[in-house]
Amino acid sequence: MRVTLKIWRQKNRNAKGKFVTYPVDNVNPDMSMLECLDVLNEQLIERGEEPVAFEHDCREGICGSCGFMINGIAHGPLPATTVCQLTMRHFKDGEELVLEPWRARPFPVIKDLIVDRSAFDRIIAAGGYISVSTGSAPDANTIPVPKEAADRAMDAAACIGCGACVAACPNASAALFTGAKIVHLAMLPQGQPERDRRALRMVTQMNEEGFGGCTNIGECSGVCPKEIPLEVIAGMNRDYLRASWRKRDNSVTVLRPFTKWSTGSKLEIDPHASS
Amino acid sequence: MKLDARIPPGPIEKKWDEARFSMKLVNPANKRRHHLIVVGSGLAGASAAATLGELGYNVKCFCFQDSPRRAHSIAAQGGINAAKNYQNDGDSIYRLFYDTIKGGDFRSREANVYRLAQISVNIIDQCVAQGVPFAREYGGLLANRSFGGAQVSRTFYARGQTGQQLLLGAYQALERQVQAGTVQMFPRTEMLDLIVIKERARGIVTRNLVTGKIDTHIADAVILATGGYGNVYYLSTNAKGSNATAIWRAYKRGALFANPCFTQIHPTCIPVSGDYQSKLTLMSESLRNDGRIWVPKKKGDKRPPNEIPEEERDYYLERRYPSFGNLVPRDVASRNAKYVCDEGRGVGETGLGVYLDFSDAIKRLGRKTIEERYGNLFEMYQRITNEDPYQVPMRIYPAIHYTMGGLWVDYYLMSTIPGLFVLGEANFSDHGANRLGASALMQGLSDGYFIIPYTVGDYLANAKLDKVSESDPEIRNAVACVEQMIHKLLSINGKRTVDSFHRQLGKIVWDYCGMSRTAKGLESAIEQIRELREEYWQNVKVPGSADDLNQSLEKAGRVADFFELAELMCIDALHRNESCGGHFREEYQTPDGEALRDDENYAYVAAWQYRGFGNQPELFKEPLEFEYVHPSQRSYK
Numbered sequence: 001m002r003v004t005l006k007i008w009r010q011k012n013r014n015a016k017g018k019f020v021t022y023p024v025d026n027v028n029p030d031m032s033m034l035e036c037l038d039v040l041n042e043q044l045i046e047r048g049e050e051p052v053a054f055e056h057d058c059r060e061g062i063c064g065s066c067g068f069m070i071n072g073i074a075h076g077p078l079p080a081t082t083v084c085q086l087t088m089r090h091f092k093d094g095e096e097l098v099l100e101p102w103r104a105r106p107f108p109v110i111k112d113l114i115v116d117r118s119a120f121d122r123i124i125a126a127g128g129y130i131s132v133s134t135g136s137a138p139d140a141n142t143i144p145v146p147k148e149a150a151d152r153a154m155d156a157a158a159c160i161g162c163g164a165c166v167a168a169c170p171n172a173s174a175a176l177f178t179g180a181k182i183v184h185l186a187m188l189p190q191g192q193p194e195r196d197r198r199a200l201r202m203v204t205q206m207n208e209e210g211f212g213g214c215t216n217i218g219e220c221s222g223v224c225p226k227e228i229p230l231e232v233i234a235g236m237n238r239d240y241l242r243a244s245w246r247k248r249d250n251s252v253t254v255l256r257p258f259t260k261w262s263t264g265s266k267l268e269i270d271p272h273a274s275s
Numbered sequence: 276m277k278l279d280a281r282i283p284p285g286p287i288e289k290k291w292d293e294a295r296f297s298m299k300l301v302n303p304a305n306k307r308r309h310h311l312i313v314v315g316s317g318l319a320g321a322s323a324a325a326t327l328g329e330l331g332y333n334v335k336c337f338c339f340q341d342s343p344r345r346a347h348s349i350a351a352q353g354g355i356n357a358a359k360n361y362q363n364d365g366d367s368i369y370r371l372f373y374d375t376i377k378g379g380d381f382r383s384r385e386a387n388v389y390r391l392a393q394i395s396v397n398i399i400d401q402c403v404a405q406g407v408p409f410a411r412e413y414g415g416l417l418a419n420r421s422f423g424g425a426q427v428s429r430t431f432y433a434r435g436q437t438g439q440q441l442l443l444g445a446y447q448a449l450e451r452q453v454q455a456g457t458v459q460m461f462p463r464t465e466m467l468d469l470i471v472i473k474e475r476a477r478g479i480v481t482r483n484l485v486t487g488k489i490d491t492h493i494a495d496a497v498i499l500a501t502g503g504y505g506n507v508y509y510l511s512t513n514a515k516g517s518n519a520t521a522i523w524r525a526y527k528r529g530a531l532f533a534n535p536c537f538t539q540i541h542p543t544c545i546p547v548s549g550d551y552q553s554k555l556t557l558m559s560e561s562l563r564n565d566g567r568i569w570v571p572k573k574k575g576d577k578r579p580p581n582e583i584p585e586e587e588r589d590y591y592l593e594r595r596y597p598s599f600g601n602l603v604p605r606d607v608a609s610r611n612a613k614y615v616c617d618e619g620r621g622v623g624e625t626g627l628g629v630y631l632d633f634s635d636a637i638k639r640l641g642r643k644t645i646e647e648r649y650g651n652l653f654e655m656y657q658r659i660t661n662e663d664p665y666q667v668p669m670r671i672y673p674a675i676h677y678t679m680g681g682l683w684v685d686y687y688l689m690s691t692i693p694g695l696f697v698l699g700e701a702n703f704s705d706h707g708a709n710r711l712g713a714s715a716l717m718q719g720l721s722d723g724y725f726i727i728p729y730t731v732g733d734y735l736a737n738a739k740l741d742k743v744s745e746s747d748p749e750i751r752n753a754v755a756c757v758e759q760m761i762h763k764l765l766s767i768n769g770k771r772t773v774d775s776f777h778r779q780l781g782k783i784v785w786d787y788c789g790m791s792r793t794a795k796g797l798e799s800a801i802e803q804i805r806e807l808r809e810e811y812w813q814n815v816k817v818p819g820s821a822d823d824l825n826q827s828l829e830k831a832g833r834v835a836d837f838f839e840l841a842e843l844m845c846i847d848a849l850h851r852n853e854s855c856g857g858h859f860r861e862e863y864q865t866p867d868g869e870a871l872r873d874d875e876n877y878a879y880v881a882a883w884q885y886r887g888f889g890n891q892p893e894l895f896k897e898p899l900e901f902e903y904v905h906p907s908q909r910s911y912k
Contacts, residue, residue, distance in 0.1 A: 011823075012823065012824070028548075028549050028551060029661075030548045030549065030659075030660070030661070031549065031551045031552075032553075034553065035551045035552070035553050036551075038551065038553055038774070039551055042772050042774060042775070044818075045772045045816060045818050045827065046770075046772065046816070048818065049818070050818050050819050051818065051826065051827060053824055053826055055341065056515055057340060057345055057347070057514040057515055057516045058345075058347060058349065058350045058514040058515075059514070059515060059553060059554045059556075060350055060554075060556050060557075062349055062350050062436065062439055063340075063345045063346075063347070063349050063350065063514060064344070064345060065340060065341065065345050081658070085658060085659070087658070087659070087661070089661060110485060110824060111485075111823075111824045114341075114824070116341070117341060117342065118341070118342070118462070120342065121342050121343075121344075121450060121453075121460070121462075124446070124447060124450045125450040125451070125453045125454040126454065127454075128447055128450065129405070129406075129447035129448060129450060129451045130404065130405050130406045130447075131451060132401070132404040132405055132448075133326075133329040134322075134325070134326040134329060134401060134448075134724045134725070134728065135397075135401075135725075136404075137397075137400040137401045137403065137404035137405075138400065138404065139400055140359070140399045140400045140402075140403040140404075140409075140417055141361060141416050141417055143403075144411075144414065144415025144416055145411055145415050146411075146415050147411045147412065147413050147415065150408050150409070150410070150411040151408075153406070153408040154408040154433060154434060154440075157408050157433075157440060157443065158434075158436065158439075160439075161342065161344055184406065184408070185406050187408075188406050188408070190403070190404055190405070190406050191406055
């Protein structure tokens with residue numbers, strides 16, 4: 001089969017980009033979208049032109065390196081599939097495919113189809129972890145975790161950080177990505193001590209990076225190669241809201257022991273409660 | 276040079292305790308004055324950088340990807356071993372140690388392997404505390420499975436994404452240190468040379484992959500955790516970017532390279548479908564638990580599998596190995612697939628494939644059970660091949676998957692260059708001639724979380740390190756070497772692309788230094804590799820410039836190193852006149868075709884020293900002594 005690729009070419013972050021059209025003949029329906037680009041690139045190099053830069057590494061859908069828009073859809077038309085696993089048999093012979101990088105202000109284009117997603121690392125660095133220094137862990141079976149909780153944590157933890165959610169969102173929101181990590185850790189008993197702090201810090205960082213707000217459109221989950229459910233955003237919003245409320249409560253911390261001892265009041269808030 | 280592994284004295288179960296007590300400590304207040312470099316951010320690199328940061332060292336961590344979370348550890352599927360004995364099925368530290376030594380076909384160091392088994396239990400504790408969502412039973416405790424033919428259930432897993440979850444745990448710990456300011460992260464940065472001053476590793480030369488800027492970074496110790504070299508073969512299950520450049524350039528600066536010919540071929544991968552193929556996809560070998568492997572009895576039988584009657588099928592593993600059948604170890608399964616394909620009985624368009632048939636299992640257990648067990652793998656297979664494995668047998672073929680060889684390290688994970696430490700797949704230490712399933716993740720995290728934090732401290736406390744001047748001639752020399760190589764690659768402007776050379780190189784190494792090897796084949800391979808390398812340096816075409824993001828240039832440098840490494844692999848394979856683990860020399864087999872080890876002459880680690888371009892490397896031997904597990908012939912009949 002043959003396809004026509006209309007690809008966004010941009011030399012670097014500051015250069016102006018444009019679409020360039022390349023016909024590719026002899027496309028094998030079994031090859032992946034990235035292998036099709038490999039074939040094009042070999043031809044470009046032989047002709048003395050610069051190959052198309054695109055990000056990729058594992059080519060089995062788990063590292064999260066690859067991703068671009070194909071005809072306006074992040075990772076292309078097949079659900080739950082990254083472009084490295086998208087085979088050409090899903091396109092029609094002679095079809096024109098428009099390839100362009102993720103479009104979002106917090107993801108500036110570096111070259112051609114490659115964007116800078118370091119904002120995601122900074123969101124994780126802001127609090128997407130459990131603070132446990134090496135060596136200080138108790139025996140792994142000390143704290144049982146209900147299977148359902150572990151499974152739901154795993155559902156959220158499956159995120160590969162590819163950025164398709166941001167690219168698909170009309171607001172360029174990173175709520176699905178951020179929510180996935182917040183919910184992963186909030187589902188586990190080990191994640192409770194820092195739950196409030198984590199939600200506050202990660203959401204603050206997400207906003208500072210310039211991602212837009214979530215307006216519950218759901219495009220993010222629709223294109224997500226790991227099918228992260230939209231409910232992680234609700235989980236994030238709940239944790240953020242509750243943490244904001246509790247943070248306000250910090251101002252009266254000194255009063256709590258007094259209240260408790262003197263009146264036996266149950267005002268003390270259990271930080272482990274899952275509301 | 277005498278290779279001293281510095282194995283601590285005393286009984287094996289006390290060695291690590293002894294070593295830890297005898298190691299010097301760095302005063303907490305002094306730790307932040309020590310600068311450390313960690314290259315690589317996979318399980319070994321990320322866990323090392325995070326832990327050293329926690330201890331208060333000043334750490335710089337480098338990776339070529341856009342984020343440390345992309346490292347190829349992320350793709351590991353099956354699980355991680357630990358001698359927890361939670362299943363009460365007879366596991367112990369000693370048993371994990373024993374299985375690993377035996378599985379490695381008696382070509383690994385007992386003391387290292389015992390320590391690995393000891394530390395395995397701490398790894399699981401650490402990962403659970405970090406929030407790694409391991410599979411659990413309904414009671415809330417951790418689930419285990421048996422893996423890779425082990426007789427006990429000691430493998431912990433997180434669906435089919437164990438590597439991903441462990442890596443994200445280490446990555447999050449790393450990002451926590453980035454936030455705390457103890458670790459500075461350099462993504463999209465590739466190490467291109469090692470700086471050795473007064474015989475100690477004191478820094479690295481890097482290239483910023485976006486701007487092309489060449490920089491130097493000075494430190495008190497350099498830790499390489501840059502993974503394996505399976506991409507020598509071009510087609511492998513490794514990520515496209517996985518490369519040997521960091522360890523290779525360290526080798527050229529004086530670090531010895533151990534057992535380069537010990538490579539592991541995984542039997543259950545999806546076969547190659549065309550010339551455009553860029554990588555091979557592995558499917559979990561758990562498939563062999565229920566699938567039956569066969570090929571037609573007749574050569575060149577092109578009938579569809581469903582039309583080949585039962586009596587015309589050869590279930591060759593069940594026939595040759597009646598007691599283990601389809602569950603023989605990876606190397607045996609792979610080699611036998613090659614044999615039947617070499618005989619002309621391979622299946623699929625290319626003839627390089629064998630059937631893995633689930634029809635009996637579906638009949639016996641029902642489609643639903645098979646779906647539950649392997650649903651995601653079947654789906655992945657169908658996605659790639661467009662064939663439905665519930666209806667048509669899968670086609671599988673072996674692919675290169677892991678490299679046991681790597682830079683030589685002593686018990687303290689230090690290479691032959693003082694101050695240069697090597698962790699994870701990049702070193703040679705724990706898997707001998709064959710790695711057991713679910714042991715790679717264990718080794719990476721053991722090295723990074725629990726060994727290097729001790730041993731690097733001991734080195735720093737003992738070494739008297741002078742201040743390095745920015746204008747040191749060694750630094751200028753290393754930078755000049757890097758710049759010269761980049762300039763050379765860009766200026767050849769020949770006719771062939773880097774990939775076309777890499778593909779051809781890979782085919783040579785696969786044909787002659789892959790699943791089975793002969794002296795004649797290896798000699799011819801060395802010739803062919805040299806010729807092709809000559810041509811590479813005359814005729815490669817690398818477009819673009821040095822001061823820009825240039826993926827062709829990145830590849831060109833890595834492939835240049837693969838050429839040299841491929842030759843060393845063949846030299847090593849040629850010198851080792853025995854068969855062991857993943858290294859099968861056709862001249863050395865038992866009458867019924869099994870690997871024949873030669874413990875009298877080859878029970879040693881072969882460590883090679885670079886002697887300058889075009890010269891034969893020099894061999895140094897570290898004898899292996901087996902005090903606890905006595906070498907025996909592996910038999911799966």
